Amino acid sequence: xxxxxxxxxxxxxxxxxxxxxxxxxxxxxxxxxxxxxxxxxxxxxxxxxxxxxxxxxxxxxxxxxxxxxxxxxxxxxxxxxxxxxxxxxxxxxxxxxxxxxxxxxxxxxxxxxxxxxxxxxxxxxxxxxxxxxxxxxxxxxxxxxxxxxxxxxxxxxxxxxxxxxxxxxxxxxxxxxxxxxxxxxxxxxxxxxxxxxxxxxxxxxxxxxxxxxxxxxxxxxxxxxxxxxxxxxxxxxxxxxxxxxxxxxxxxxxxxxxxxxxxxxxxxxxxxxxxxxxxxxxxxxxxxxxxxxxxxxxxxxxxxxxxxxxxxxxxxxxxxxxxxxxxx
Numbered sequence: 001x002x003x004x005x006x007x008x009x010x011x012x013x014x015x016x017x018x019x020x021x022x023x024x025x026x027x028x029x030x031x032x033x034x035x036x037x038x039x040x041x042x043x044x045x046x047x048x049x050x051x052x053x054x055x056x057x058x059x060x061x062x063x064x065x066x067x068x069x070x071x072x073x074x075x076x077x078x079x080x081x082x083x084x085x086x087x088x089x090x091x092x093x094x095x096x097x098x099x100x101x102x103x104x105x106x107x108x109x110x111x112x113x114x115x116x117x118x119x120x121x122x123x124x125x126x127x128x129x130x131x132x133x134x135x136x137x138x139x140x141x142x143x144x145x146x147x148x149x150x151x152x153x154x155x156x157x158x159x160x161x162x163x164x165x166x167x168x169x170x171x172x173x174x175x176x177x178x179x180x181x182x183x184x185x186x187x188x189x190x191x192x193x194x195x196x197x198x199x200x201x202x203x204x205x206x207x208x209x210x211x212x213x214x215x216x217x218x219x220x221x222x223x224x225x226x227x228x229x230x231x232x233x234x235x236x237x238x239x240x241x242x243x244x245x246x247x248x249x250x251x252x253x254x255x256x257x258x259x260x261x262x263x264x265x266x267x268x269x270x271x272x273x274x275x276x277x278x279x280x281x282x283x284x285x286x287x288x289x290x291x292x293x294x295x296x297x298x299x300x301x302x303x304x305x306x307x308x309x310x311x312x313x314x315x316x317x318x319x320x321x322x323x324x325x326x327x328x
Contacts, residue, residue, distance in 0.1 A: 002328075003111035004308040005058045009049030012309040012316075020058070023107070023115035030118055031070040032084065034328040036134040036302075037109030038064035039315050040166065041228075041253055042102050047312070050256075051103035062101040062108030062326070066124060066134035073118055081124040083133050084109075084116055085280045109134075110308060112328055122280070125287045128296065135297040135323040136286065138277060139166035143174050143226070144286045145278030146248040150224045154179030157219055159240060160226040161185055163195040163203060164321045167228045167251065169298040172198045177293040183215060183222065187318055194321055198298070215240045224248070231255035243268045250275045298322030 001022045006014045025031055043061045045051050063086040072078045088098040088106065100116055101108015108114060124133045152158065152175065160171040163184030175182050176199035183202040186192055192203045204214050215222065221242030227233055228251030237247055238260060247270060265272070278286075290296070300320040303311050305328050314320055 001112035007058045012312045015308050017306045032067040034067040034109045035130050036066050037062040037326045038135045039324045040138045053103050056105045060107035062110040064134050064137045065109035066130045085120045140170040141278045143170040157181045157222040158224040159183045159222045161229045164191045169322045172200050231258040234258040246271045248273045248275045
């Protein structure tokens, strides 16, 4: 089968388009013929060897997967179109070490076929396309978990970094559907109009504006912050929260370590949550909510499997608006 394989950690040159053996069925598992696989920053992190654990080489990336069943079981039939919940464990335990295509020994969706545990299978929502369906399992599920953890309500003010990213676009669409006011950032003026069309109330060019000053000028501090950037933004995220505010951290694209003023945290009685996706039940709940609100994920581009290097480069440089998807 065709696949994008990495045999070591490194830059985009370690992504190799090659032919390898199709996985063989084992007890408790099924094989999926992959149609589409969306990219996430996790893919970049695993490729670079920054996930904090060893993986077995050769390894295949890709956690956002939609495809057709090669093996029927229970209520599922051969050929059924399904999406894959990528975390391999029980409903109450979330662990990045057991993620399909992530920091584990389970290969992912940058391939024609993928072997996954039966419990990871969910029927594709009929009202979404295959491309749209594969784009929800990581970033949109993460945001849904965050908004539920925040217990967001109508008129809450929420700030999210990078309104053009997967997390950013998901945050705007989902938070606005609840009735929140959304403030976000972009890296250049050409993206401002696009982000505002999604529903963002305030869009700030982070290269031209002092983000903290701009946020505080228009508010008395926000109720919630979604930070998927990491070391460069943590202190700013904390500073813009009002007393009793809540911050979710769900990514580290600029680094794992940050110096913060601890006094600010307890003085304002801030709550900080580490969010790593959500459970399978929440993904099903998200599907129903998006159908009810008529929300569809934002797709930046669809590239062929052999263009995985180009896709990684685009994501790495922040040139996307929404999700980048590989057609397998």
